[in-house]
Amino acid sequence: MKLHEYQSKALLAMYGLLVPHGGLAGTPAEARHVAERLAGPCVVKAQVYAGGRGKGGGIRVVHTPHEAETAAAAMLGTRLVTPQTGPQGLPVHHVLVEEALDIDRELYLGITIDSGTESVVVVASRAGGTDIETVAHDHPELILRQVVDPVVGFQAFQGRRLAIDMGLPASMARSLAGQMLALYNLFMAKDCSLAEINPLVVTTDDRVVALDAKLTIDDDALFRHEDLAALRDWDQFDPLEARAAKAGIAYVKLDGDVGCLVNGAGLAMATMDTIKAAGFSPANFLDVGGGADPQRVAMATDIILQDPSVKRILVNVFGGIARCDDIARGIVQAIPQERRALPMVVRLLGTNLEEGKAIFRASGLNVRFVNSLLEAIEALQALTVP
Amino acid sequence: MSILVNKDTRLLVQGITGAQGQFHTAQMLAYGSNIVAGATPGRGGRTLFDRVPVFDEVEEAVARTGANASILFVPAPSAADAILETADAGLKLIICITEGVPALDMVKVLHVLREKDVTLIGPNCPGVISPGEWCRAGIMPLDIHLPGRIGVASRSGTLTYEAVHQLTQAGIGQSTCIGIGGDQLVGTGFVDALALFQEDPETDAVVLIGEIGGVKEQHAAEFVKARGFTKPLFVVVAGQTAPPGKRMGHAGAIITGKAALASSKIAALQEAGATIIPGPAYIGETVKQGLR
Numbered sequence A: 001m002k003l004h005e006y007q008s009k010a011l012l013a014m015y016g017l018l019v020p021h022g023g024l025a026g027t028p029a030e031a032r033h034v035a036e037r038l039a040g041p042c043v044v045k046a047q048v049y050a051g052g053r054g055k056g057g058g059i060r061v062v063h064t065p066h067e068a069e070t071a072a073a074a075m076l077g078t079r080l081v082t083p084q085t086g087p088q089g090l091p092v093h094h095v096l097v098e099e100a101l102d103i104d105r106e107l108y109l110g111i112t113i114d115s116g117t118e119s120v121v122v123v124a125s126r127a128g129g130t131d132i133e134t135v136a137h138d139h140p141e142l143i144l145r146q147v148v149d150p151v152v153g154f155q156a157f158q159g160r161r162l163a164i165d166m167g168l169p170a171s172m173a174r175s176l177a178g179q180m181l182a183l184y185n186l187f188m189a190k191d192c193s194l195a196e197i198n199p200l201v202v203t204t205d206d207r208v209v210a211l212d213a214k215l216t217i218d219d220d221a222l223f224r225h226e227d228l229a230a231l232r233d234w235d236q237f238d239p240l241e242a243r244a245a246k247a248g249i250a251y252v253k254l255d256g257d258v259g260c261l262v263n264g265a266g267l268a269m270a271t272m273d274t275i276k277a278a279g280f281s282p283a284n285f286l287d288v289g290g291g292a293d294p295q296r297v298a299m300a301t302d303i304i305l306q307d308p309s310v311k312r313i314l315v316n317v318f319g320g321i322a323r324c325d326d327i328a329r330g331i332v333q334a335i336p337q338e339r340r341a342l343p344m345v346v347r348l349l350g351t352n353l354e355e356g357k358a359i360f361r362a363s364g365l366n367v368r369f370v371n372s373l374l375e376a377i378e379a380l381q382a383l384t385v386p
Numbered sequence B: 001m002s003i004l005v006n007k008d009t010r011l012l013v014q015g016i017t018g019a020q021g022q023f024h025t026a027q028m029l030a031y032g033s034n035i036v037a038g039a040t041p042g043r044g045g046r047t048l049f050d051r052v053p054v055f056d057e058v059e060e061a062v063a064r065t066g067a068n069a070s071i072l073f074v075p076a077p078s079a080a081d082a083i084l085e086t087a088d089a090g091l092k093l094i095i096c097i098t099e100g101v102p103a104l105d106m107v108k109v110l111h112v113l114r115e116k117d118v119t120l121i122g123p124n125c126p127g128v129i130s131p132g133e134w135c136r137a138g139i140m141p142l143d144i145h146l147p148g149r150i151g152v153a154s155r156s157g158t159l160t161y162e163a164v165h166q167l168t169q170a171g172i173g174q175s176t177c178i179g180i181g182g183d184q185l186v187g188t189g190f191v192d193a194l195a196l197f198q199e200d201p202e203t204d205a206v207v208l209i210g211e212i213g214g215v216k217e218q219h220a221a222e223f224v225k226a227r228g229f230t231k232p233l234f235v236v237v238a239g240q241t242a243p244p245g246k247r248m249g250h251a252g253a254i255i256t257g258k259a260a261l262a263s264s265k266i267a268a269l270q271e272a273g274a275t276i277i278p279g280p281a282y283i284g285e286t287v288k289q290g291l292r
Helices: A005-014 A028-038 A065-075 A132-138 A156-165 A170-189 A219-224 A239-246 A265-277 A294-306 A324-334 A353-363 A373-382 B019-031 B058-065 B076-088 B103-116 B158-169 B190-199 B216-225 B262-271 B280-291
Strands: A022-025 A042-046 A059-062 A095-099 A103-114 A119-125 A143-147 A192-203 A208-210 A214-217 A250-253 A258-262 A284-287 A312-318 A344-349 A367-370 B011-014 B035-039 B052-055 B069-072 B093-096 B119-121 B127-130 B135-138 B147-154 B174-179 B205-211 B233-238
Touching (some): A022 A028, A028 A095, A042 A065, A059 A065, A132 A143, A170 A208, A219 B076, A239 A250, A239 A294, A265 A284, A265 A312, A265 B158, A265 B205, A265 B233, A265 B280, A294 A324, A312 A373, A324 A344, A324 A353, A353 A367, A367 A373, B019 B035, B019 B135, B058 B076, B076 B103, B103 B119, B147 B158, B147 B190, B158 B280, B190 B205, B205 B216, B216 B262, B233 B280
Parallel strands (some): B011 B035, B093 B119, B147 B174
Antiparallel strands (some): A042 A059, A042 A095
16 A cells, blocks of 8 residues: 655654655645745645656745745646556645755665565665666666565664665764664554655755655555554545455456456456457456455446446356356346446356356346357457447 | 375364365365364364364364374464464474465564475465375365376466366366465465476476566576476466556566566566466467477
């Protein structure tokens, strides 16, 4: 689960990292008030769940409270499009207004879980301010890493080593190591999967400040962080994805026109690939889950139907725990009268298969049964869409 | 023969008194698996299915029944604790079905297990089945497997069933099928699975089912290149149509960089000499042709 920049920075400050002075604004007038209080040049930053905001006009440097108000007015209530959002963009409901700093240098500091070493790893670079993937690609020698021993945790010497290897004077290494340790403590305490400060800046008066901050919390650990779970901003999600997530259905909206309803994540991806192999594009990823009861399947079907681009549906359920009659009942129940002609290719396998097929046949829906993915490809290609 | 589980496996079921644990214990017994004990803290002293004694502690269950492997249906918040308890009791094979174990819990668990020479399968996996040995330590459907000589290793549950079904339909039996799990951090990876299949004289070839996210497939490719695995290898990688930055159900299935793309994984495995299955619909067909 992503956190907004302002939420991330509040946690950073709680753990002893320096963040710029500033405040959150939901209206242009509030932005002006924050800027008046800060008394000096400010930065107005759109709060969305995506990076690359500068390129999309979501970060503005302003010199007066009036300019802050104008900049906020231009962002609030719009949808910000950045290289990471897709063409539809993300809604801006808040801006963060912060003091502008005199920057000497920009560093990168990140903490994540590394699959290779199965450990927490602290990553630092003196090439801050740019996307770390780009740095890793163009200048891999600038990416420094320290693997954390799970027993003793991140050590101060590792922080000093990173600081010195980044080219910082020894006089600053201790304070930077302290900031790294603070971020590590936050990472562990809040079950982060990513904690990234990019850039971490050194000001001209030698302060180390988190100019930006991005925290992602491990979804699987949210059960022990109810306070953080409550921070989720559903407005930043596609409305259908939000509805699915609330119902515990894994759904991702895609660009194609073949809706698909599948049990299991791997099979759902495989079904998307099969749709592509048939010459079409999937409209969604959808994993209805293992023990799919009719209500859940009905909800999943309804979510697929809410997507106006869906012209055909492929159902692929490999029943083990899931029962085919439950699946059939859920789908039939969810399709309204006016959508009954929607062509569907249905592949069911497993418990109560014949009962499931009988329910479909009795429903009058436009269903074609297939026995394999190969047959599904042929059936999709043979469909004529009314 | 087979790997990991066979007719000599004496299975302990942890979380046996929960709904999932009870349902799958019944299924495993129906398949023929030798389940010797169950364990749930606070629920010891009863007998389930007229033959499976339930204990409070894993240590006691092992001492009293000679269990030599364990399968876990323990809720995610207690899964790490249960895995560590099992390792502490001296079991060398632990299969964790549980989905949703926090990643930082797994960092700690894997660190402890490395010191103990324990094989952990999962978490978030369908388990292990050796059809010729009538041992099913998992949640896979009962009637899709066929005894034979092909190993299957996969990050997915239902996609593994799909692959096995296609193989069986094509008349190709399986020695052992392992679901390694869909999380970023799992115990046994593709490399470990390939090493085990390499040593098994009754496995002739392996079907590896990868997906987007992480670098497990690349590690497998390096292992094959280094001649750690020399039998025929067939590969399918799911998620060629997945968009970047979006988690596709599994915690580990997210494209975060170039290496995480299906195309990067396929390229690495192809370079290592694996036969690439063109898509999930062609698993049975491709393996059948390749084995000719």
